[in-house]
Amino acid sequence: MPWHPTEAASITDQHHQAAATIPQQLTLLHPTSYRWRELTRRFQAYTEDPKAPSRQRTGTCRTCFYLDARLAGQAFTDYRCEACGRQASWHTTAIPRLCSACARYHVVCQHCGGSMD
Numbered sequence: 001m002p003w004h005p006t007e008a009a010s011i012t013d014q015h016h017q018a019a020a021t022i023p024q025q026l027t028l029l030h031p032t033s034y035r036w037r038e039l040t041r042r043f044q045a046y047t048e049d050p051k052a053p054s055r056q057r058t059g060t061c062r063t064c065f066y067l068d069a070r071l072a073g074q075a076f077t078d079y080r081c082e083a084c085g086r087q088a089s090w091h092t093t094a095i096p097r098l099c100s101a102c103a104r105y106h107v108v109c110q111h112c113g114g115s116m117d
């Protein structure tokens with residue numbers, strides 16, 4: 001389904017629900033494992049938002065900025081903005097849902113279309 005401005009709040013709600021399960025996920029992991037350390041580090045950054053200015057400058061919500069673990073390839077990838085339908089290109093294979101102009105205009109995260117929480 002293409003992104004629509006009315007979706008932003010519910011995308012963010014889903015993000016918050018997913019993030020709220022992280023402490024529970026951590027209890028199931030071994031505290032010396034790489035996964036535990038990585039998830040702990042990401043969750044702490046997500047909670048404290050230490051890079052808020054650069055995060056907001058790049059039009060990215062807290063979930064996509066701190067928690068997104070998708071392994072991004074380094075190849076430029078073409079995609080179509082779901083809001084305006086224009087073709088754009090992205091510097092990794094983890095393509096965003098919106099172009100930067102639409103994300104700025106709607107004040108939403110370029111990657112997921114959720115609110116800039």
Ligand SMILES: [Zn+2]
Pocket residue numbers: 081082083084085086098099100101102103
């Ligand atoms: Zn657009």
Ligand SMILES: [Zn+2]
Pocket residue numbers: 060061062063064065109110111112113114
């Ligand atoms: Zn996002």
